[in-house]
Amino acid sequence: GATDANSATAPLHAVNPEPIPGLPYELVPISGEVVEEGSGTPLAGVVVSLGGENLDGQLQPLDSFVTDQEGLFSGWLADFGPEMPLVFVLDIPGRPSTPPVPVDTSSLEPVTLTVPPGGQLAYLVLDQDQKPIPAKLELRQNGSLKRRLWAGNDERTVDAVPGTFDLTVSRGYEYSIHTETIDVKTGQTTVVEVTLERLLDTTGFLSVDTHLHAAPSSDSDIAVPKRLVTVAGEGLEIAVATDHEVISDWYWAIADADLEGFVNTIIGQEGTCTLPKHINMFPVEPWFHIDARGGIPRWYGKDIDEVFEMLWDRGAQVVCLNHPRGGGGYLTLIDYN
Secondary structure: OOOOHHHHHHHHHHHOOOOOOOOOOEEEEEEEEEEEOOOOOEOOOOEEEEEEEOOOOOEEEEEEEEOOOOOEEEEEEEEOHHHOOEEEEEOOOOOOOOOOEEOOOOOOOOEEEEEOOOEEEEEEEEOOOOOEOOEEEEEEEOOEEEEEEEEOOOOEEEEEOOEEEEEEEEEOEOEOOEEEEEEEOOOOEEEEEEEOOEOOOOOOOOOEEEEEOOOOOOOOOOOHHHHHHHHHHOOOOEEEEOOEOOOOOOOHHHHHOOOOOOOEEEEOEEEOOOOOOOEEEEOOOOOOOOOOOOOOOOOOOOOHHHHHHHHHHOOOOEEEEOOOOOOOOHHHHOOOO
């Protein structure tokens, strides 16, 4: 689709009007707005999901809209009739949850969806020299994780659900851990400023993760800048990009995430070999003259010595067998003791 998921609904209907055999559907126009309860303030960028129950009674997402700057959404609704009643579901980070709203497919009138007002949380994490640093903030209630936030090298303000939370602020293994209880109140901003001390001197060493995925990988939907934010917030300094079956350079995202001086990247790739299972290689350069995936090694039909040789020939300086025990890994398959 051109914009949100619903922008693909009409084109899909044109080519496949009966995806469930014996249950054709029609498209009906639908529109509405999302506003804050009480004030009526329109809310932009809200994902409005359409859900329906499966045979086990579990709510499953079927379609979604995203509200514009005026809090409006519109499109086409796939109406399967009374056999499949639908509901609107709103899940907005930092706002209290709302119950599903039944969809009236017989009415063409715009629907108004309301969201309870929330509070705000402003946070800044500093080192012992009072300089901003990336860090991880976790909000819990009764021991259950409710939200995870990431600090950068500036103060950040986000919408927050009102309530009392146990806050933990950390930055990996080298820094102190801060804990406190905070209260977020409706219509107010709670300010948190935390100083973390460097407890472990790692001069001459760099912390590295050699197995990371982001949006270029088929098994990840986290944008590359956000991945680097999480990396820096955990105190990692070198992020090796090892996306499945694609060789991509994450370096551009350092500036995008405003993380210069905190993290660097290395280009790699995870070969998703059926056998001998997954293998990482790094560092390598993308070869876009070969294909759009950066010239990934074609491991199909090769055994382990041929795969390793191919990765060395590709220019890799490090080649490693991933999770060799888990899920029927190679060492398990050959009964390696």
